[in-house]
Amino acid sequence: MQTERQELPIKPKAEPLQPVATRTPAPRKKKNMKRNMVGWAFVAPIVLFVVSFIYYGIFYNAYNSFFSWDGISFDKAFVGLDNYAEMFQDPDFYLSLKNTFIFTILTVTIQAGIGLVLAYFLHTPGPLRTAMKSVFFFPVVLSPVVLGAAFSQIYDFQFGYINEFLRAIGLGSFEQNWLGDPDIALYSVIAINIFQWTGSSMVMYYMAMLTIEKEIFEAAKIDGAGFFRTLWSIVFPNLKGTTFTLSILGVIGGLKTFDLVWITTAGGPGSSTEFISTYLFRKSMLQQEVGYSSAVAIILLTIALLITYFQLRVQKKMDN
16 A cells, blocks of 8 residues: 655745844934044144145246246246256256255265164163263254354364364364365265254164164173174164164255255355255345246255155065
8 A cells, every 4th residue: 555645845945134234323423424523623724734835835836937037026937948947057056966965965874873873872771871862962952053153163264163172282284164165164064964963863763772672682792792793783674664764854854954054154165065955045035036946946846755755665675
């Protein structure tokens, strides 16, 4: 006898549950909007300031560079690229670039080198370390105008402290006209800048050095590494980021150095200490060639951007 198989009904597959869309309550949206508006209210003055005094100034300079204008009259004569052509044919422009380049390279490298040595020296335990930090950093807070006026007296040929000291110890034959000799005036200005800003490099290196683990220094000491060996093999490789930061800041600072040079030498004797900043000031304010000086300012900005871009690319490659 055959029994009939009863087939059970197949239950339909349950559909997956769909997530229920949740809506942000209206009060929450209003709260977030209010918070954003408060944030923009705080940022707006800074944005307005940057746009008004920096970006507008850049575009206005670029516009003026195509005109012949004295900066006073309302009449501007369109000259196209003549200002740029005249600038690239002026030997004083190239001399100012050369002096600025020498100044920047020497100040950046020497300040970083001395600052690194001082930072490591002050990082090691010893007496009077705190007081010495203040002594080395003190020139940073002084105005370049004050330092320029002071060193003008120190460098004075007749009554300056350097030449007086050399005469007092019987080395009068080594006295120099520190700011009046075209061969050494630039390096005398460089020495003032190094004296002022080495303390800034020292502080940045010192703060970065605090991030290095003490065990590394203890291991180097156990292995017999001396002061300079530890500095070169351990400290310097671990502070590459700080070195690049100092180089970027130093290059930008070197390109816009003006007050120190103008107070001490005003670009002289001759054009031996003429910087791109003093050259620009001379053309715009003293000779009233505002259109021409605007072209110089645009070239200066372009050089600064290219150097900064190159430095950042090199840093990125070394980090990778």
